[in-house]
Amino acid sequence: MEKIVTKINTTYADGIPVELPDIENRLRSFWLNIARDSGKTVMRASTMNLIVIHSEREKYDNYQKILIDLSGHHPGRIVHVFIDYGSQSDKVFAAVSALCKMPGSDDRQICCEQVVIKTGSSGEKHISGAVIPLMLPALPVYVVLTDPRFMRSKALNSLYEITDKVIFDFFFKNNLQSAFKNMVKLSHGTAVGDIVWSYLSAWRDAIVPLFDGAAGKKYRDGIRKLKISCTDPNECYWVYLMAGWIISRFGWRFNADQNNFTLKREKNSSIELSVAREKPAAIKFETYENISLSSVLEDDRFISLIRQGNSILFEQPKSIHRPDVSLLLCDELDDTSTLPVYRESLIAASKIYEVIGEIY
Amino acid sequence: MNGDKNPLRELTPSRSASDSATLVIFGATGDLTARKLMPALYSLFCQDLLPGDFKIVGFARRPKTSEIFRNEIASYLQNLNKGSRLDSFLSAVHYHRGDYTLAESHVGLKKKLEKFGHNRLFYLATPPSQYESIITNLGTAQLAATAGGWIRVIIEKPFGHDVKRSGELNRFIARVFNENQIYRIDHYLGKETVQNILVFRLANGIFEPIWNRRYVDHVQITVAEKVGVEGRGRFFEETGILRDIVQNHMLQLLCLTAMEPPSTFDANAVRDEKVKVLQSIRAIEIDQVENTTVRAQYAAGSMDGIMKKGYLQEEGVDPLSSTETFTALQLYPDNWRWAGVPFYLRTGKRLPKRVTEISIYFKDAPLKIFGKRADDVKPNVLTLNIQPDEGISLRFDSKVPGQGGKIRPVTMDFRYGTSFGVDPPDAYERLLLDALLGDSTLFTRADESENAWRIIQPILDYWQNYKKKPLPQYNIGTWGPAEAAKLLKRSGRRWRRL
CATH class of the missing domain: 3.30.360.10 (Dihydrodipicolinate Reductase; domain 2)
Structure with missing residues (x-):
C-alpha cells in the first residue's frame, strides 16, 4: 500500500472535555465549529468504528500518531481508550476531538471524529457502557487490543459482542497459556486479525521459497527437525505463531505422547520441534539428508536464506521492510473476516504452547 | 362546492386553524402538559397557527388560581427562546379546579366554557384509570354535545390494557362521543x-x-x-x-x-x-x-x-x-x-x-x-x-x-x-x-x-x-x-x- 499522505491538521488534538451523555451532541456541534474555524470545506467521512484500548501510556501516545495516519485512508469514528491500571480511580474522563487531513491540493479536509476515554482500573467496568452508544450505526466495528489482559476482561465482553473484528497488537511473554486460550476463544465468536501476523509476513515470504518445486518437496518430506528461535523474550509469541503456521500448513499432527513432544506426518515419521530464545532469530529445518534450511534474521533488518548440506547455497541477505503499524492496521481494516491461515496458525500455536510450555 | 367550507381557505399555504377554539386539558398539572403540550401549543402560537380566539383551560385537582397556573407554565416555557410573545400566550390560559369523578366539577367547567367559543377540544392527559369518569361526566354535563360548533376529544395511549378491555373502553367512549370526534393520540x-x-x-x-x-x-x-x-x-x-x-x-x-x-x-x-x-x-x-x-x-x-x-x-x-x-x-x-x-x-x-x-x-x-x-x-x-x-x-x-x-x-x-x-x-x-x-x-x-x-x-x-x-x-x-x-x-x- 502506498504511504499515506502526511499533510496533517489535528484540530483540537488534545480534545475538549465532555460529559459522557453529551458526547453525541458535542460532536454534532463540533463539525460546525471545525468548518467555521478553519474556513475550509470539511468532509466528514465515516467508513468504520475503531476502538483502540491501551493500558500503557507510551503505546497510547504512539497510537495517537498512528491514528492520524490512518484517518485519511480509513476515516470513521475513533474511540481511543486508556485504562490506567496504576490508578484505582473509577472516574471516566472523556474528550472529543477531530483528526483532519488534507489529502489533495484543494482545500478539502477529511476529518475523523475521535473520542478519548480515560479511566483507572476501577473504571474498566464503565468502558463498554461508555463506548457502545458511540458506535455509528451499520458501520463495521473494529477493536484493537494492545494488552492481552483485555481479552479476559468480563467488563469488555459486551463490547466484543458488537465487534466485527478484534485486532491484536501485542507482544507478550507472560501468561501465554491464558493469552492463547483467549485469542482462540475470541476467534470463535468474532473475526480476528493480528498485527504481529502481518509483521511476520516478511518471514513467511522468506520461508515459502525453500519448499518450492521438486527440490522443495524433497526437503519437506525429509524434514526431521524444526527449530525456531527468537532473540527478545517479548517476541516469543511470534515463535509459536510461526511454528503454528508451518505445522498447520504442512498438515503435521501432534503426537499424543506429550512427554516427548514430536509431530507426526502422513507416513507416521516423527519431526522434532524445538523453540528457543537465542541469537540470531532463525527458523531452521533439518532433513534426513543432513540438509539444513534456514531463514535467519540479521540485525533486525535482513533475512538470509541458507541451504546447507550436499548442495550448499547461500543467498544474499534480503533487506526487509518492516512497515509502520498504521499500514499494517490499514490492511486489517480492509477486511472484516479472519484469514483462515491465521486462524489455523493461531490454533496450532496454542496447541504447541500447551504441550511445550514457555521458552526459556 | 360544500357551502360550509371557506373557499378562501382552500389552497392557502398555511394550515392555521382559523375558527375560535378552546382546549381543555384534563391532567393540567401533570408531566405531559408541562413537557409536551404547553411547549407545542406555544410554538404553534408563535407561528400564528392557532386560532385568533384560542383559549386553554387547565383542569386538575390541585387548588390554584389561573394566575399561579400561568406562572407555572411560564416557568416551563421561558427557556424556549421563542421571542417575546409569552405574555400574550399566557393571557389565553385559564385554570379550573375540579375532581374528575364528580359531575359538578364538569358542570362548573361547562359554565366556564360558555364564556368562550363553541368549538372545544378535550385532551385527556390523565392516567387511563380516569378516562371513564371524565367521559361519563363530560356526557352528563352535556359537554360532548355539539352546540353550533365542533367537539373533539383526544385520548392518550394506552387504549385499554388488553383486547377485552380495549373493546370495552371503545364501547364506553362511543356512548358519549361519535368515532369521528375521538382522536386517539400516538405521538409517534x-x-x-x-x-x-x-x-x-x-x-x-x-x-x-x-x-x-x-x-x-x-x-x-x-x-x-x-x-x-x-x-x-x-x-x-x-x-x-x-x-x-x-x-x-x-x-x-x-x-x-x-x-x-x-x-x-x-x-x-x-x-x-x-x-x-x-x-x-x-x-x-x-x-x-x-x-x-x-x-x-x-x-x-x-x-x-x-x-x-x-x-x-x-x-x-x-x-x-x-x-x-x-x-x-x-x-x-x-x-x-x-x-x-x-x-x-x-x-x-x-x-x-x-x-x-x-x-x-x-x-x-x-x-x-x-x-x-x-x-x-x-x-x-x-x-x-x-x-x-x-x-x-x-x-x-x-x-x-x-x-x-x-x-x-x-x-x-x-x-x-x-x-x-x-x-x-x-x-x-x-x-x-x-x-x-x-x-x-x-x-x-x-x-x-x-x-x-x-x-x-x-x-x-x-x-x-x-x-x-x-x-x-x-x-x-x-x-x-x-x-x-x-x-x-x-x-x-x-x-x-x-
Missing part, C-alpha cells in the same frame, strides 16, 4: 419521518415497485430507549414494554411500512389500509410464542460512567417480577405483498442509545460474481430514521478505490435538519394542530387499536400463564439478551447494529 405518528414513510414510498416512483416480497428479505423495526423506568416502576409493572411500545408505536410503524397505497390520502382511506395490515398479521399460536418472541429484563450495569440499578431493584418493582423491559418479535403479514417476509420488532429500556428506525433489508443480488470478495457483498438496506436524527439512509456496496477488488458498504444519507435547514416540528405540535383542524389521519381509529391488541394478546396470555422466573437478563447498555440475536440467527439474519 406525529413525527415527521413517520409521516414521510408514505411520502417516500408513494411519491417516489422507484421504491414502490421493489416494496414487496420479491425484493425485500425482511424488515427490522427498532424502538430503543436509553432510560429505565425512571421512577415509574409501579406503572411499568402493570404494563411491560409489549403493551407500552409494541401494541401502539411499533405496530403503527409496521402498518405504515407494510400498508397498500390508499385510494386517497384522507383519514379513513389511510386508516382502512392500516387495519388491513393488522388483520393480515399471522396470529401467533400459543405453542409458537417461545419461538417467535423474546422477553427479558435489564440487569444492573454501567451507563454513562455510572452504575445503574437493574429492573428488579427499581423502586416499585416486585423483586420477583416477570414484567419485560425488552421484547423482540417475529411477525408475518400474510398478504399478497408480504407473504413469507418476516418483520422483526425489538424494543427495550436501558439500551445503549435512544433510537427509533425501520430498516428494509433487500435480498441479495441473484449471483455472486466477485469471487473471493463475494462475502464482502452486503445486502442493500434502506433505513428510515425516526429519532433522534430524522432522516433516511441507503446502504449499498462500492468498490474500494485502488488496484484490488475490495468491496465495502457505503451509505447515502438524507437528514431533515441539513437538507431543509430547519428542524422538523415536534410531534405534539403537528397532532394538536391536526386535531384543531379536524384531520384525524394521524390518529388511531378504534378498530386499529383493537386489531393491534388482537395481535399481541396471545403473547400476553402466554406470558401471563408461563411466568418465567427469572426472566433472561441483559446488561444495561447492550442491545438486549442473547436470545434476541438467536431469534434472527435461526434464519441466518442479524439485527442491525445501531
Whole structure:
C-alpha cells in the first residue's frame, strides 16, 4: 500500500472535555465549529468504528500518531481508550476531538471524529457502557487490543459482542497459556486479525521459497527437525505463531505422547520441534539428508536464506521492510473476516504452547 | 362546492386553524402538559397557527388560581427562546379546579366554557384509570354535545390494557362521543419521518415497485430507549414494554411500512389500509410464542460512567417480577405483498442509545460474481430514521478505490435538519394542530387499536400463564439478551447494529 499522505491538521488534538451523555451532541456541534474555524470545506467521512484500548501510556501516545495516519485512508469514528491500571480511580474522563487531513491540493479536509476515554482500573467496568452508544450505526466495528489482559476482561465482553473484528497488537511473554486460550476463544465468536501476523509476513515470504518445486518437496518430506528461535523474550509469541503456521500448513499432527513432544506426518515419521530464545532469530529445518534450511534474521533488518548440506547455497541477505503499524492496521481494516491461515496458525500455536510450555 | 367550507381557505399555504377554539386539558398539572403540550401549543402560537380566539383551560385537582397556573407554565416555557410573545400566550390560559369523578366539577367547567367559543377540544392527559369518569361526566354535563360548533376529544395511549378491555373502553367512549370526534393520540405518528414513510414510498416512483416480497428479505423495526423506568416502576409493572411500545408505536410503524397505497390520502382511506395490515398479521399460536418472541429484563450495569440499578431493584418493582423491559418479535403479514417476509420488532429500556428506525433489508443480488470478495457483498438496506436524527439512509456496496477488488458498504444519507435547514416540528405540535383542524389521519381509529391488541394478546396470555422466573437478563447498555440475536440467527439474519 502506498504511504499515506502526511499533510496533517489535528484540530483540537488534545480534545475538549465532555460529559459522557453529551458526547453525541458535542460532536454534532463540533463539525460546525471545525468548518467555521478553519474556513475550509470539511468532509466528514465515516467508513468504520475503531476502538483502540491501551493500558500503557507510551503505546497510547504512539497510537495517537498512528491514528492520524490512518484517518485519511480509513476515516470513521475513533474511540481511543486508556485504562490506567496504576490508578484505582473509577472516574471516566472523556474528550472529543477531530483528526483532519488534507489529502489533495484543494482545500478539502477529511476529518475523523475521535473520542478519548480515560479511566483507572476501577473504571474498566464503565468502558463498554461508555463506548457502545458511540458506535455509528451499520458501520463495521473494529477493536484493537494492545494488552492481552483485555481479552479476559468480563467488563469488555459486551463490547466484543458488537465487534466485527478484534485486532491484536501485542507482544507478550507472560501468561501465554491464558493469552492463547483467549485469542482462540475470541476467534470463535468474532473475526480476528493480528498485527504481529502481518509483521511476520516478511518471514513467511522468506520461508515459502525453500519448499518450492521438486527440490522443495524433497526437503519437506525429509524434514526431521524444526527449530525456531527468537532473540527478545517479548517476541516469543511470534515463535509459536510461526511454528503454528508451518505445522498447520504442512498438515503435521501432534503426537499424543506429550512427554516427548514430536509431530507426526502422513507416513507416521516423527519431526522434532524445538523453540528457543537465542541469537540470531532463525527458523531452521533439518532433513534426513543432513540438509539444513534456514531463514535467519540479521540485525533486525535482513533475512538470509541458507541451504546447507550436499548442495550448499547461500543467498544474499534480503533487506526487509518492516512497515509502520498504521499500514499494517490499514490492511486489517480492509477486511472484516479472519484469514483462515491465521486462524489455523493461531490454533496450532496454542496447541504447541500447551504441550511445550514457555521458552526459556 | 360544500357551502360550509371557506373557499378562501382552500389552497392557502398555511394550515392555521382559523375558527375560535378552546382546549381543555384534563391532567393540567401533570408531566405531559408541562413537557409536551404547553411547549407545542406555544410554538404553534408563535407561528400564528392557532386560532385568533384560542383559549386553554387547565383542569386538575390541585387548588390554584389561573394566575399561579400561568406562572407555572411560564416557568416551563421561558427557556424556549421563542421571542417575546409569552405574555400574550399566557393571557389565553385559564385554570379550573375540579375532581374528575364528580359531575359538578364538569358542570362548573361547562359554565366556564360558555364564556368562550363553541368549538372545544378535550385532551385527556390523565392516567387511563380516569378516562371513564371524565367521559361519563363530560356526557352528563352535556359537554360532548355539539352546540353550533365542533367537539373533539383526544385520548392518550394506552387504549385499554388488553383486547377485552380495549373493546370495552371503545364501547364506553362511543356512548358519549361519535368515532369521528375521538382522536386517539400516538405521538409517534406525529413525527415527521413517520409521516414521510408514505411520502417516500408513494411519491417516489422507484421504491414502490421493489416494496414487496420479491425484493425485500425482511424488515427490522427498532424502538430503543436509553432510560429505565425512571421512577415509574409501579406503572411499568402493570404494563411491560409489549403493551407500552409494541401494541401502539411499533405496530403503527409496521402498518405504515407494510400498508397498500390508499385510494386517497384522507383519514379513513389511510386508516382502512392500516387495519388491513393488522388483520393480515399471522396470529401467533400459543405453542409458537417461545419461538417467535423474546422477553427479558435489564440487569444492573454501567451507563454513562455510572452504575445503574437493574429492573428488579427499581423502586416499585416486585423483586420477583416477570414484567419485560425488552421484547423482540417475529411477525408475518400474510398478504399478497408480504407473504413469507418476516418483520422483526425489538424494543427495550436501558439500551445503549435512544433510537427509533425501520430498516428494509433487500435480498441479495441473484449471483455472486466477485469471487473471493463475494462475502464482502452486503445486502442493500434502506433505513428510515425516526429519532433522534430524522432522516433516511441507503446502504449499498462500492468498490474500494485502488488496484484490488475490495468491496465495502457505503451509505447515502438524507437528514431533515441539513437538507431543509430547519428542524422538523415536534410531534405534539403537528397532532394538536391536526386535531384543531379536524384531520384525524394521524390518529388511531378504534378498530386499529383493537386489531393491534388482537395481535399481541396471545403473547400476553402466554406470558401471563408461563411466568418465567427469572426472566433472561441483559446488561444495561447492550442491545438486549442473547436470545434476541438467536431469534434472527435461526434464519441466518442479524439485527442491525445501531
